[in-house]
Amino acid sequence: xxxxxxxxxxxxxxxxxxxxxxxxxxxxxxxxxxxxxxxxxxxxxxxxxxxxxxxxxxxxxxxxxxxxxxxxxxxxxxxxxxxxxxxxxxxxxxxxxxxxxxxxxxxxxxxxxxxxxxxxxxxxxxxxxxxxxxxxxxxxxxxxxxxxxxxxxxxxxxxxxxxxxxxxxxxxxxxxxxxxxxxxxxxxxxxxxx
Amino acid sequence: xxxxxxxxxxxxxxxxxxxxxxxxxxxxxxxxxxxxxxxxxxxxxxxxxxxxxxxxxxxxxxxxxxxxxxxxxxxxxxxxxxxxxxxxxxxxxxxxxxxxxxxxxxxxxxxxxxxxxxxxxxxxxxxxxxxxxxxx
Numbered sequence: 115x116x117x118x119x120x121x122x123x124x125x126x127x128x129x130x131x132x133x134x135x136x137x138x139x140x141x142x143x144x145x146x147x148x149x150x151x152x153x154x155x156x157x158x159x160x161x162x163x164x165x166x167x168x169x170x171x172x173x174x175x176x177x178x179x180x181x182x183x184x185x186x187x188x189x190x191x192x193x194x195x196x197x198x199x200x201x202x203x204x205x206x207x208x209x210x211x212x213x214x215x216x217x218x219x220x221x222x223x224x225x226x227x228x229x230x231x232x233x234x235x236x237x238x239x240x241x242x243x244x245x246x247x248x249x250x251x252x253x254x255x256x257x258x259x260x261x262x263x264x265x266x267x268x269x270x271x272x273x274x275x276x277x278x279x280x281x282x283x284x285x286x287x288x289x290x291x292x293x294x295x296x297x298x299x300x301x302x303x304x305x306x307x308x
Numbered sequence: 309x310x311x312x313x314x315x316x317x318x319x320x321x322x323x324x325x326x327x328x329x330x331x332x333x334x335x336x337x338x339x340x341x342x343x344x345x346x347x348x349x350x351x352x353x354x355x356x357x358x359x360x361x362x363x364x365x366x367x368x369x370x371x372x373x374x375x376x377x378x379x380x381x382x383x384x385x386x387x388x389x390x391x392x393x394x395x396x397x398x399x400x401x402x403x404x405x406x407x408x409x410x411x412x413x414x415x416x417x418x419x420x421x422x423x424x425x426x427x428x429x430x431x432x433x434x435x436x437x438x439x440x441x442x443x444x
Contacts, residue, residue: 141403141435142384161388162405164433181369181430182405182439188335195369205364205431 136169136221136296138257143292145178149283156190156282158183165292167257172216174231174259176209176290198272199238207237209244224253231261240270248290257294262287336428338407338440341371343426349376349402349436353395356432367429372438374402375424381417391417391425392435400435407440414443 143163149156163178180201185191195201211233213219219227227250235244248261264285267274274282345367352374356363376393379401383389388408392401404425406412417423427441 141433142382142390161384162390162403162430162433162437162439177433179430179433179437181428182437184439187331188333189330191335202364202368205368206433 138167138169138221138294139297140165140292140294143176143178143290145176146289146291147183148287148289150287151283152280154281156185158185158191158194160184163290163292165259165294166297167213167259167294169216169221172213174209174211174213174233176292178207180205180207198274204237204239207235209233209235211244213250219250219252221252221257222255226251229259229261235265237265238270238272242269246290255296259290259292259294261290264288335409335440337410338371338426338428338442339410341426343373344370346373347375349374349393350396352429353397353400353402353436356436357397360432364431368431370429371426372429373424373426373444374404374438375422376402378417378419378421378423381419389415389417391423391441393423393425395435402436402438404438404441407442409440410442412442 141164142161143165145160145163147158160178160183162182163176165174165176167174180199181195183191183194185194211231214230214232215227216229219229228247229250230245230247232243232245234241242265244263244265246261246263248259251258251260264287266285267282268284352367352372355367374393378391379394380392381389389406389412391404391406393404395401404427407427424444425438425441426444427438430437430439
């Protein structure tokens with residue numbers, strides 16, 4: 115019986131410590147990419163990226179659906195999905211990384227915190243390490259993040275035919291812009307349900 | 309040779325015109341497009357939850373008519389509206405990003421109301437995501 119009680123108490127402790135571990139969360143992150151080549155400038159926007167920042171560990175994650183990128187021209191979007199990204203086979207792009215300065219950021223104090231993020235970016239089934247500099251903005255307990263970085267098309271085994279090599283840049287700029295919400299309420303719901 | 313020249317020229321012009329048309333081809337008109345599937349948001353989510361791979365093959369890029377209860381409604385800074393439909397799981401939903409290239413009957417939705425939307429399925433992250441949605 116005593117053992118049961120101990121298990122119950124440690125379980126409750128575990129749950130409450132889980133509640134303390136704050137997470138900032140978004141399912142409407144904006145990811146834009148642009149390819150600025152000799153002949154053509156191509157831009158696409160995805161407004162439904164999900165992202166999580168775990169305050170305790172400094173972990174940051176992003177996920178996007180490739181087919182949710184919206185292009186100006188239908189033909190570009192078709193080529194992007196069918197020929198280059200093969201989004202039927204690889205429907206998602208995922209980033210998992212760490213905010214280097216996480217421990218020195220006070221997520222409850224308003225401010226503008228410059229950050230650097232390093233982690234693994236998986237696109238087209240290929241994973242490569244990327245590094246990005248960005249800014250975390252904390253205002254009224256709400257966190258937003260902005261970052262820019264570049265990736266090489268060749269790094270992700272995306273083949274660009276010779277005919278269009280002057281239409282598509284070898285290095286693509288990626289812009290990230292996310293407004294987070296505190297995840298606390300949802301995790302409280304979850305633990306209440308269990 | 310001279311005899312054929314005008315035909316070759318004509319062919320060239322036709323090719324260029326076709327290329328130009330293809331290049332500037334507009335995006336699919338969702339309002340006029342025929343739906344590939346018609347189901348409830350709960351059903352769509354549970355299909356993806358049960359077997360993501362199979363559902364990807366079945367639903368990706370398809371036009372889906374989905375009916376369900378509005379769990380959340382929001383608009384971002386640029387005015388893009390998003391409706392989250394009930395998925396049967398309170399943690400997740402079927403996120404419908406409204407189309408900014410189509411005309412909409414209305415721009416406000418109430419939480420709890422039943423709606424029928426039509427859009428292109430792009431897959432599942434935590435929620436199933438449809439883009440370019442319109443109300444029908």
